Amino acid sequence: MVAFLIRRSSALVLTLVAASFLVFAVTQFSPTNVARETLGAYALPEQVNLLYSKLQLGDPLVVRYVRWAEVLLGVRKDPLDNPALGLHVEEPHGGRFFGNFGYSTLFRVPVNEIIWDRLGNTAILAGIAFAIIVPLSMLLGILAGMQPDSFVDRTLSVASITMTSMPEYAIGVILAALFAVWLKVLPGTSPLATGTGWPLPSQYVLPVAVLVLYDSGYVARMVRASMIDVLGRPFVRTAILKGLPRRRVILRHALRNAMIAPFTVILLQVNWLIGGVVVTETVFAYPGFGRMLLQASLFGDISLIEAATLIALVIAIGTQLLSDVGYWLLDPQVRG
């Protein structure tokens, strides 16, 4: 187990390094752009050139990447955090600390001051959605898998193929038109002030509904397939033939084995959900992580893009690791 964990964790770190380099290469492909984006649209060409040379942006990509990684790891001070530059960038935690993501040119604050708030907001939204998706899709999947081609099964497969054909924003627009415009029972957006949080719990209903509708059909189908597979195996036939009640066969024998495959699928949904929240938050103007990433990308806020992608990757790869460990614990065959 320990060897397995070490091997997987080191693979995680390697993937993170490679992925962060890719993101760095894509966003900093043109170094003049970095200086230009940092100073904004109204800076003079001389100012851009000055910052370009002060930040040594002419260095090769790999050198700049190492410098960025050193700032992140707390070995080096953020080059922007230098009174001589006159950019008024100041890091309240001091110059060198682990996890220094630099300065956001879009929000005009250090990245760390904005990103964790937004991540928290998203965690609330995604957490509620997840807490509904998992039990709902398991219940539907088990019911459908117990009797393939029954009414429940047919309904589920039609519903899930329709839902997977709908992008999140399509579901969002349809739901908002239905409930916020025609029926007028739910608010369609969040308040304009981003710092004040959400005063009305009912404002969570539509965004959560979008994520739930978007995701549960897929998970339910996975649970269904796994359930059908397990119910056809010899040990279930043995259990039925030795006269156990059907209830007991399903609850005690089939269910545990049927959960092994969907378990990984459910955890990998976290990765999918991160993408889903980008769109859902944009539809409902939710002050979360996904919308922040989109704003940063559209604005060209390089530090914030890099920080947000890195965090999204840590979450995505972390859940992958978790699902591997869970798989290992659930399935004795893998351990043997």
Next chain:
Amino acid sequence: MKSRLVRAPSDTIAGQTIQGGDGAAALRAAPTIEAIGVARPSLLKRLPSSRVAMVGIGIILFWVILALLAPVLPIPSPTAQDYLSMAHPGPSWHHLLGVDPLGRDTLSRLIWGARIVLVVAPVSVVVAYIVGCTMGLVAGYYPGFVDGAISRLSDVILSFPVVVLYVVLIAAVGASALNIVVAVVVASAPAISRIVRGLTLQLVRQDFVAAAHLRRESALFVMVVEVLPNCRGPLITDFCLRLGYTVITIGTLGFLGLGIPPPAPDWGGMVQQATPMLTVYPEMALFPVLALVSLVLGFNLLADGLNELSRAD
């Protein structure tokens, strides 16, 4: 059993990128061990027996025909603004589906928009398939260093949340039809490569590949003539699912403001422009949404039908 531990999550990732595509099942349905010499009507010939697939084809053809006829249909130009109609932008005799917030005819923009999405989506997926199949065949055929390098690269790209990858890529290189194709290729080629690699690993152990080696066929010949055609079963289903998914992606990018730049009639962009008016004129956003969902549904139904057919083998 170690291989299973490593493989299980990767299969589900491949399944996940194509959302709704039962990726693992598609792999299981691989026609790897076929009886030699037993002629079986091809998948395409048996297609009419699947009602689901035919409905899907019907929806796709509907949009293809509309898109082809766009220049001859009696509709206004998709970029012409009718200022008078903006007072009452809802559906009317002049504008059957109403106008958008700039007074442009919605029906015309939908039909001309179909031309864009029906070119960009298939082109992206075909290019992604060319790249992905090449990567997968090479990785499966040359185990060791080559396979390791390709697989690690795929792992890195596949560990990104897909939408995040698209947003970062397109925002960095700028929004255009070509860049959308590039982004789709970067994001989906690794997933295709993973499917093809898995199939190739199984196929190269078969007798007919050994026979080809015995005939001293070149590696290229074995990969393209012997191995690739035998991968077609799972790939055909995946291709349709991926087409639908790419239509969604193009729409999503348009909605996020990263799609084909205005004034081109891009379905996702139309939804984005109409969303602020949602409380007043919901139909402005609903029509493009319905168009997009119907086309994706067409591809997904076709994929579902194909999947059922290939599973029945």
